[in-house]
Amino acid sequence: MTPKVAVVYHSRRGTMRALAESAAEGARAYGAQVRLLRVPDDRAITAWPDPEAAPEDALWADGLVLASPTYFGTPSSPFKRFLESTSPLWSQGLLADRIVTGLTASTCLHGGRETTLLALYQSVYHWGAWALGADPR
Template sequence: MTDILILYYSRFGHTAAMANLIARGVEEVPGAVAKLRTVPDVSPVCAATADSIPGSGPPYATLEDLQNCDGLALGSPTHFGNMAAPLKHFLDSTSGLWFSGALSGKPGGVFTATSSMHGGQELTLMTMMVPLLHHGMLLVGIPSREAALGQTQTGGTPYGPSRLTGGHPTISDEEHQICRVFGKRLALAAAALKGSGID
């Protein structure tokens, strides 16, 4: 089996909808399994402890989820050209995995949603790649031959799936296709790299 961790934060459900489409793309690959995980909110005033089980949606991610995955899709809404604080807070806790090289040589990619066309989709994706590179991951994006990239009027980039949510309550056909293609591509890369000795 090839286990793909889809780790995301979503406040209003837009990033979560993308995560579910990416999971569908992952599971189009024989033997690939998508594991959806999220992270808890952080307190704006002090360190807070969230319940260990969220009220709804997927379970919270653990360091073991990261350690045991064969590939990673990391998703967040765009917050001023960067990932949301809850996801960054979780990634800041992964130093032990960095020291051990647990993610080194595994494929990883990123996805985002934003409410405005020029809200920083591409910059967010690029800043989200930085922790993956520090972990030694191999980046997976969307190839230019994917027709939906040339047709989209909302979201979608070569750096990873993106979605424009402002004024667009439903995901566009192109955004849908790009998410599915990304999930499938990530799973195929993970299957090819698994056991390859690349780290």
Template sequence: MDSVRLAIVYYSTYGTNYAMAKAAQEAAEKMGAQVRLLKVAETAPEQVVANTPAWKAQADKTADMPVASAEDMQWANAYLFSAPTRFGVMASQMRAFIDTLGGIWAKGELANKAASAMSSAQNMHGGQEATLLSMYATFMHWGSIIVPPGYTDPVIFASGGNPYGASATANGEPLSDALKDSIRHQTQRLVTYAAKIAS
């Protein structure tokens, strides 16, 4: 699987999607994939972040994390995006990053690469599926090869039954073992198909 170069691109306000991205990184590296774990740039005003203790704590915790760039997207031959739901769509920070990729998209440099996505929301029906579908719509425009988990393993049902991608209820608790298993399965499936495409 060392032919797979996976960019795990995430945005995380309070830490849920960061934890999900870390779980995916561990699974991909265990398979032998090359992995870049990357956050997208914060676009919220510094004062807003500073005045929200949990948000600031997460920002401080990941201050040294590399920020995703177009170069990372060119390097990768597989993508796993993870972003929280905001009013039924992906957080604006992730959208802002995607909107910087027009130049390499126009050159076809995002096409023919395996891609998958994960999300979270404050409650079980807070828009995770709509958020995942909006990310997949973007991947379709890129010409990426979408690799959802589907119902390809019993862990999908154990973690909530979302065939579009792993999704968390962001309640401040650590990720459940069932969700970690779901993330692991989704990542393994993505890496497996990315290797097939790369061969």
């Protein structure tokens, strides 16, 4: 069975898209079927050509890579809106047992990246999903 991975990102300037694209390439290299999906943002400088993420993409995927910039130590508000849009699926227990990991970046050295990842994982814990951390190698 071919694993299905949804790489969902929010990017205003391109950093998170580049990270998400690398994650998608890595998953494809291991044989996964991948959807690279953007979270919409009406303030974005560039409109990325990738399809828009929908809650059903989380339902489709066996695993997800969630990529959000860090703003004030939390995921961006567009990304939080995407997570909140999964509530109907969560309330039916449909998002349990997925594998999820997170990516983030910030422009300042102590921007709160670790708290952003914890906030992403807090949402997926509510889903009943498994948070996968970084490989320590």
